[in-house]
Amino acid sequence: MTNLAKRKKAELRFRFYGIFSVFLSLLFVAILIFNICSSGIGGFYKTIFLTSIHFDQKLLNLEDNASEEQIRNASFRKLIKNNFDESFKDYSKDEIKQIKKLFYRKIDIELKNFLINNPEFLNKTTKVELTASTHIDQIHKGNFDRTVQEKHRKVNNFQLEIYDKFVEDQKVKKVWNSTYFTSGDSRDPESAGVASSVMGSVFTILICFLLSFPIAIFASIYLQEFAKAGKITDLIEININNLAAVPSIIFGLLGLGILLNFFGLPRSTALVGGIVLSFMTLPTIIVACRSSLRAVPPSIREAALALGATKNQVVFHHVLPLAMPGTLTGTIIGLARAIGETAPLLMIGMVAFIMDIPSNPLEPAVGMPAQIYLWSESSERGFIEKTSSAIILLLMFLIVVNFVSVYFRKKYEKKW
Amino acid sequence: MVNAINTKNLNVYYGDQQAIHNISLDFLKNKVTALIGPSGCGKSTFLRCLNRMNDVIDICRVEGNISLNGMDIYSKEIEVEHLREKIGMVFQKPNPFPKSIYDNVAYGPRIHGFTDKKEEMDLIVETSLKKAGLFEEVKDRLEDMGTSLSGGQQQRLCIARAIAIKPEVILMDEPCSALDPIATSIIEELITDLKKSYTIIIVTHSMQQAARVSDKTAFFHLGNLIEEGDTSKIFTKPDHQKTNDYITGRFG
Numbered sequence A: 001m002t003n004l005a006k007r008k009k010a011e012l013r014f015r016f017y018g019i020f021s022v023f024l025s026l027l028f029v030a031i032l033i034f035n036i037c038s039s040g041i042g043g044f045y046k047t048i049f050l051t052s053i054h055f056d057q058k059l060l061n062l063e064d065n066a067s068e069e070q071i072r073n074a075s076f077r078k079l080i081k082n083n084f085d086e087s088f089k090d091y092s093k094d095e096i097k098q099i100k101k102l103f104y105r106k107i108d109i110e111l112k113n114f115l116i117n118n119p120e121f122l123n124k125t126t127k128v129e130l131t132a133s134t135h136i137d138q139i140h141k142g143n144f145d146r147t148v149q150e151k152h153r154k155v156n157n158f159q160l161e162i163y164d165k166f167v168e169d170q171k172v173k174k175v176w177n178s179t180y181f182t183s184g185d186s187r188d189p190e191s192a193g194v195a196s197s198v199m200g201s202v203f204t205i206l207i208c209f210l211l212s213f214p215i216a217i218f219a220s221i222y223l224q225e226f227a228k229a230g231k232i233t234d235l236i237e238i239n240i241n242n243l244a245a246v247p248s249i250i251f252g253l254l255g256l257g258i259l260l261n262f263f264g265l266p267r268s269t270a271l272v273g274g275i276v277l278s279f280m281t282l283p284t285i286i287v288a289c290r291s292s293l294r295a296v297p298p299s300i301r302e303a304a305l306a307l308g309a310t311k312n313q314v315v316f317h318h319v320l321p322l323a324m325p326g327t328l329t330g331t332i333i334g335l336a337r338a339i340g341e342t343a344p345l346l347m348i349g350m351v352a353f354i355m356d357i358p359s360n361p362l363e364p365a366v367g368m369p370a371q372i373y374l375w376s377e378s379s380e381r382g383f384i385e386k387t388s389s390a391i392i393l394l395l396m397f398l399i400v401v402n403f404v405s406v407y408f409r410k411k412y413e414k415k416w
Numbered sequence B: 001m002v003n004a005i006n007t008k009n010l011n012v013y014y015g016d017q018q019a020i021h022n023i024s025l026d027f028l029k030n031k032v033t034a035l036i037g038p039s040g041c042g043k044s045t046f047l048r049c050l051n052r053m054n055d056v057i058d059i060c061r062v063e064g065n066i067s068l069n070g071m072d073i074y075s076k077e078i079e080v081e082h083l084r085e086k087i088g089m090v091f092q093k094p095n096p097f098p099k100s101i102y103d104n105v106a107y108g109p110r111i112h113g114f115t116d117k118k119e120e121m122d123l124i125v126e127t128s129l130k131k132a133g134l135f136e137e138v139k140d141r142l143e144d145m146g147t148s149l150s151g152g153q154q155q156r157l158c159i160a161r162a163i164a165i166k167p168e169v170i171l172m173d174e175p176c177s178a179l180d181p182i183a184t185s186i187i188e189e190l191i192t193d194l195k196k197s198y199t200i201i202i203v204t205h206s207m208q209q210a211a212r213v214s215d216k217t218a219f220f221h222l223g224n225l226i227e228e229g230d231t232s233k234i235f236t237k238p239d240h241q242k243t244n245d246y247i248t249g250r251f252g
Helices: A002-044 A068-073 A077-087 A093-100 A107-117 A134-140 A157-168 A195-226 A231-243 A248-262 A270-295 A298-306 A311-339 A343-347 A368-377 A381-412 B043-050 B080-086 B101-111 B118-131 B151-163 B181-194 B207-213 B231-236 B241-247
Strands: A045-054 A125-131 A172-176 B003-014 B017-028 B032-036 B060-068 B087-090 B169-173 B199-203 B216-221 B224-230
Touching: A002 A045, A002 A381, A045 A077, A045 A134, A068 A107, A077 A093, A077 A107, A093 A157, A107 A125, A134 A157, A134 A381, A157 A172, A195 A231, A195 A270, A195 A311, A195 A368, A195 A381, A231 A270, A248 A270, A248 A343, A270 A311, A270 A343, A298 A311, A298 B087, A298 B151, A311 A381, A311 B101, A343 A368, A368 A381, B003 B043, B003 B199, B017 B043, B017 B199, B017 B216, B017 B224, B032 B043, B032 B207, B043 B060, B043 B169, B043 B199, B080 B087, B087 B151, B101 B118, B101 B151, B118 B151, B151 B169, B151 B181, B181 B199, B181 B207, B207 B231, B216 B231, B216 B241, B224 B231, B224 B241, B231 B241
Parallel strands: B032 B199, B032 B216, B087 B169, B169 B199
Antiparallel strands: A045 A125, A045 A172, B003 B017, B003 B060, B216 B224
């Protein structure tokens, strides 16, 4: 009798350990997500100044009804200088210079784009949303400590005063930062975006999938269904399993040594990145595909064989469709790992500063993880925020990929 | 009486182990022959030699001669896919494909290229299901999964699938062992029906079943053929003591 009480107690204890472990792991995930979100959400927004600008025709050296081409070629420097001098008449030249620093240093381009999109404002005065400098952006988002001594901060007391005045006049606004999604990397946190790295990741993963998925499926089918069991197949099996455990940087070295140096493929491109990542993903998919093939009941194979189907027909009509859900799961796991992989891409130069959005896999590109790595190295406060925002995007990307895999698995799964 | 299948001096080995010892046995056309014997006596192995299903087992080696209508089935000229078109098989556990009922039956005719026309295929499916006595039960839900049927229906679906490719011989490996008595009796009636058009060889563990459905019975023991002959004779006055012991339930 006492024995039973003891056993029940042991069970209770075990339940407690179990709940505790589950709770702990959920807590870690929650902390991670909270941490990333709290520091990263801000990156999706930017601070702007509502500034009234007079688009003086003479200062821009433009005729009436100037064409887009003409506006594009016009210099906006004079216009900006004039507008600032007008708006801040009461301040000295030096002070106006400091006020200008509250704005993003490329507002001339912003004004140009505004005029190109709204040519009717030529020679008229209107309110334009001008991006604030990254320091002001951080102040406005509350990531700034005013108690720090003036010489230790990037924004001096006079500039703070002006900023506060702008806030009072309701000229400062936080708006959705669409440039973050449409532009490539930049030296300025104000205009840095994830578009180039997202495209780089998309191309890389696409190539990785297109290479590894068919190769892995053919390899697994051959090994599982056609190859005669023997020492050689065993050896191959062991090696594939080992390959799945090889550190990813080794694959990067392989890519550097063979793809870049020997075959002379272009550096820093999504093509090479995709090939390297497919080396890495192949074993994962093969292992998953083989175990799903193994799990298909032999009775199905026998049924088809007994009807006079050839081995090929048995595999492609019956076995492979049944093994597909498991294979897809393995593929997604492999691809999800590949999406987040940085180390092998470092070896093949996919950590470059890429401003242009790659339009094909043969152009230099950078992946999202490498972009995160690059930004995290930067000392600018604005980039820290961008880093977290990019991590949020990457996580969302992974969640979407996972949902897609669940969808396909459910779709192909058949009831027995 | 014409023989559909003749086997002569058949020896089968799994690696070093001999599973079948020098068996010579003939099967009459349009008759039901039952293979009985205790578990592990080699009757399933023997059956699977007849449509070369043992080919897929790497370590299995077959010696001797098996001929279908006088043609050696292990000769190089015979394509195994062709052979299996002529000798269908029904397995111990119902194993319909996880596809629709229609596709289950149509699969064989489709891969052998019987017809491209939808109407002709419909007809093949319908007649096959009718012959297997399943059509009335499933005619309104041919698109349902074959696996959604009951066990007995699944097995009849497997029979329909086997006869859809118009075989001459149907091998049945304990077709009723996974079924309840009612489903079993339906299948047994079906077997009696089918023997008009097919030669049937059935492996069974049930003495009663062998006695009920078969015309000929062969008794296997430890890979040897102990006795064969008319079912009525085997079950009433067998020549061998072992056969007598087995059918009276003294071992097995």
